[in-house]
Each structure stands twice: as C-alpha cells, then as structure tokens.
Amino acid sequence: MFTTVHKTLTDDTETTLFTVPSGYVANVYYIFVANHGGNTRDITLKWENSSGVDQLYFFDEVNVSSKDTKTLGGQSSVPLFVIQEGEVVKTQAGHSSVEFEVAMTIDLAPRIPGFNNFD
Numbered sequence: 001m002f003t004t005v006h007k008t009l010t011d012d013t014e015t016t017l018f019t020v021p022s023g024y025v026a027n028v029y030y031i032f033v034a035n036h037g038g039n040t041r042d043i044t045l046k047w048e049n050s051s052g053v054d055q056l057y058f059f060d061e062v063n064v065s066s067k068d069t070k071t072l073g074g075q076s077s078v079p080l081f082v083i084q085e086g087e088v089v090k091t092q093a094g095h096s097s098v099e100f101e102v103a104m105t106i107d108l109a110p111r112i113p114g115f116n117n118f119d
C-alpha cells in the first residue's frame with residue numbers, strides 16, 4: 001500500500017513521523033522537507049531501530065533556506081531504504097521558531113520471513 005506520511009513542525013520538539021507496524025516493512029521511495037519560514041533553519045530526519053538506537057540519518061542538521069526544499073529519491077521506481085517492523089522515523093527542527101513540512105512516500109508491505117539485518 002503506497003502512502004505519504006506527513007508532519008508539520010512549528011517548534012524544535014522531536015516528532016515521530018511514523019512507526020512501522022508489526023508484520024510490515026516500509027519501503028521508502030521519496031523524502032521531502034520544506035522550510036516555509038522566513039529564516040534558514042536546520043532539520044534532522046532519522047531512523048531508529050525498535051530499541052531507540054539511531055540507524056541512519058537521512059538529514060543530519062541540514063540547513064534549508066527560507067522558502068526552499070530538500071529531497072531524496074524520486075528518480076527511480078526502486079526504494080531508497082527498507083525500514084523493518086517496529087522501527088521509527090523521527091524528525092526535529094533545530095530552532096524553536098520554524099515552519100517545516102516533512103513528508104515521506106512509502107510502500108507499506110507485508111513482511112516476508114527472513115533476516116532483517118546481517119550483523
């Protein structure tokens with residue numbers, strides 16, 4: 001099931017964008033952030049495992065100019081990342097006065113039994 005998850009950030013509180021439900025994986029196809037505010041601000045978007053340990057930073061305090069956007073993906077029909085059940089994507093603005101939109105297009109698919117890491 002393709003869907004876009006979306007949040008609007010108006011302060012610097014860490015916010016959960018989505019948690020992958022049990023029995024599913026989230027194939028990430030596109031990531032979009034937009035700064036609608038009047039000043040350049042930074043944004044963090046990351047993925048954590050089910051124990052709350054950081055796995056990957058999509059954007060790590062990346063500066064986004066006023067009225068500008070940052071994107072990842074969109075050039076291919078192949079997913080960028082596969083996020084496993086129970087894992088979480090979180091976002092946080094680096095300033096208390098912001099107007100950020102954060103969106104990810106994902107395909108939520110049933111998890112086929114197998115390895116979810118190769119450590």
